[in-house]
Amino acid sequence: MGATPLAAFLSLALPADMLTTAQGRRWVERFFTGLRALAHRHKVPLAGGDTSESPRETRDANGLILADIVLIGLVPTGKALRRSKARPGDAIYVTGHLGGSAAELAKLLKQQKPAQTKSTRDHPHLYPEPRIAQGRALLTRNLATACIDISDGLSTDLAHICRASGTHAEIDQSALPIHPQARKLTPEAALHAALHGGEDYELLFTAPATTRIPKSIARVPITRIGRLTPKRPATPLLTLITPNSARTPLKPSGWQHFTPPGRQNR
Known part of the structure; x- marks a missing residue:
């Protein structure tokens, strides 16, 4: 929408036993390495969020990983690029x-x-x-x-x-x-x-x-x-x-x- 990035918020749900294994810890480390690298490039701090235990489905012995990221940006009032301002002939x-x-x-x-x-x-x-x-x-x-x-x-x-x-x-x-x-x-x-x-x-x-x-x-x-x-x-x-x-x-x-x-x- 043309905004200048301001902050990111992450809600992350992991299986209860994920951090108890070396493989699980490596996944979390790699996830945050990628997240921080992109955030650093665009000068966006990870300002907060939440962590919780994810549900485990019987068909998936490894459990579920759920990540929800909210990004906030700044744009002058009334100037945001929207879907609704296009016109015939554009x-x-x-x-x-x-x-x-x-x-x-x-x-x-x-x-x-x-x-x-x-x-x-x-x-x-x-x-x-x-x-x-x-x-x-x-x-x-x-x-x-x-x-x-x-x-x-x-x-x-x-x-x-x-x-x-x-x-x-x-x-x-x-x-x-x-x-x-x-x-x-x-x-x-x-x-x-x-x-x-x-x-x-x-x-x-x-x-x-x-x-x-x-x-x-x-x-x-x-x-x-x-x-x-x-x-x-x-x-x-x-x-x-x-x-x-x-x-x-x-x-x-x-x-x-x-x-x-x-x-x-x-």
Whole structure:
């Protein structure tokens, strides 16, 4: 939303016996090492939270680990980047690349051993990068009319903007910046990952078509992928324009909150 990070709060629930084993203690140490490293990079103190014992399910002898993180930021009154300020005619943009997290997760689920990787842009699922500088630039330079991060999938999160702003949208398939991880998949799977995969945590934002949007912000590329259109009866909320100029309805098929896992659209 364009805010300057202020503080983080962590609520962590662990199995009762986790800290009594060397393996359990190593997991906790590695968890906090990663958390502190990212917090230090963005000057965000861990200001508080809570710890408790997690429930143990009979089918999982190792118990459950539950982590809930709340982040607080500061933004001038009335200036926060919201979902509801987009207008018909606005262009649609994304930061970075799409589909990498879903593609990497699919690969990890097929592996027998945990992945051993370093924090690089080539591993968006294991090491997502918060687009703090990019969000701040969109706000301070008055570039964006609406903004959301792509956590549930491009199709679902763009639908959130459209519903909040009272618009429809068209996406140019050939313009989608597909992540190299996703390009290793079949073309159909790569497109599905880019449109619906989610957890890319890139910024999806809109801006007036006449606004000059830079090609990159803080070394992260910006790509124009479509436009908003007026809301009209009997027309789809989202339309995908294929490389041969065909127009097909695009159903929001990313993560649906409060929907049972077996009934998700993915």
